[in-house]
Amino acid sequence: MTRTRKMALFLPFLVFALLAGMFFSQLGKDTQYMPSALIGQPIPDFTLVELQTNKVLTHQDLNQQGPYLINFWGTWCPACSYEHEYLMTLAEQGITIIGIDYKDEPDKALVWLEERGNPYHLVLLDELGNFGLDMGVTGAPETFVVNSDGIITYRHQGIVNAQVWQEMKEFL
Amino acid sequence: MNRQCIMLCFLMLCSVFSYAETEKVFTFNSQLDEKRYNSMIAELRCPKCQNQNIADSNAEIAIDLRNQVYSMINAGSSDTEILAYMVARYGEFVLYRPQHSASNFILWYGPFIILGIGLVSFALVIFNNARRRQTKREKR
Known part of the structure; x- marks a missing residue:
């Protein structure tokens, strides 16, 4: 057997090692993770009513905000009440958070904000979930980072806490 | 009942x-x-x-x-x-x-490419064996 033929016998082993390495590197990853289709795009057009002032706002009204977060929440969502405390901390640090009251009733939302405090710069009502659909939301809570150019740079599904924020704040 | x-x-x-x-x-x-x-x-x-x-x-x-x-x-x-x-x-x-797009090209066509490689190497082995047998016969 020539030398090259001997070497060729190692080929299956090499392929195996390569595949094993590839699979191993993927172990332990979040299988539910789904990248957002909106990263790198401006926020979709909307016309929504603000919860506290009853004013009709459009996407253009958000453009002068500078970098901000869009947080989908609802009084029906248990995880949102866990998240609320940390959002209050962020608001105290001067982070602008736009709340989207997702598939909720305005009365309940007002009571919620009164009882727990209001971390939101604005709260927009998305009672039917149409804006949520446009943002590719799958539930609440869900948080988007929008940079000063009005471009969506990051999306987090689930509760925002100190750990998540470490990664998230880089995208502001 | x-x-x-x-x-x-x-x-x-x-x-x-x-x-x-x-x-x-x-x-x-x-x-x-x-x-x-x-x-x-x-x-x-x-x-x-x-x-x-x-x-x-x-x-x-x-x-x-x-x-x-x-x-x-x-x-x-x-x-x-x-x-x-x-x-x-x-x-x-x-x-x-x-x-079908560039990012999932391997997934769609990878199996066919591997099949192609297999067929080519199979043909090469057959061809080489046949040639070796022939040279042996000629030596005799």
Whole structure:
């Protein structure tokens, strides 16, 4: 057997090692993770009513905000009440958070904000979930980072806490 | 015994009615539209409960997406428009039949490429063996 033929016998082993390495590197990853289709795009057009002032706002009204977060929440969502405390901390640090009251009733939302405090710069009502659909939301809570150019740079599904924020704040 | 049986049947029937009531009834402009709706919701993947299509899933978002497909079909949107709408919001992830693109080239065509390599090496081995046998014979 020539030398090259001997070497060729190692080929299956090499392929195996390569595949094993590839699979191993993927172990332990979040299988539910789904990248957002909106990263790198401006926020979709909307016309929504603000919860506290009853004013009709459009996407253009958000453009002068500078970098901000869009947080989908609802009084029906248990995880949102866990998240609320940390959002209050962020608001105290001067982070602008736009709340989207997702598939909720305005009365309940007002009571919620009164009882727990209001971390939101604005709260927009998305009672039917149409804006949520446009943002590719799958539930609440869900948080988007929008940079000063009005471009969506990051999306987090689930509760925002100190750990998540470490990664998230880089995208502001 | 007999009465109990009848009663049981009646109760079971009741549960069927109550179940049917929770399902929203869709009316379509044509039978074709209904077929399109059914095939469309079978082909779209639920973004929340990731191993189900939106036809099978009862997640809130799957219900919303079904309603969206329904209203788009009734508004006269084409299948490609509906798929484009979904992909723009939820990414290619929602397609159970992903589009062919550079990023998934290996997945679509990899097996055929490997099959090709196998066939070529098989042919080479056969060819080489035949040649070796011939040179041996010539030596004799």
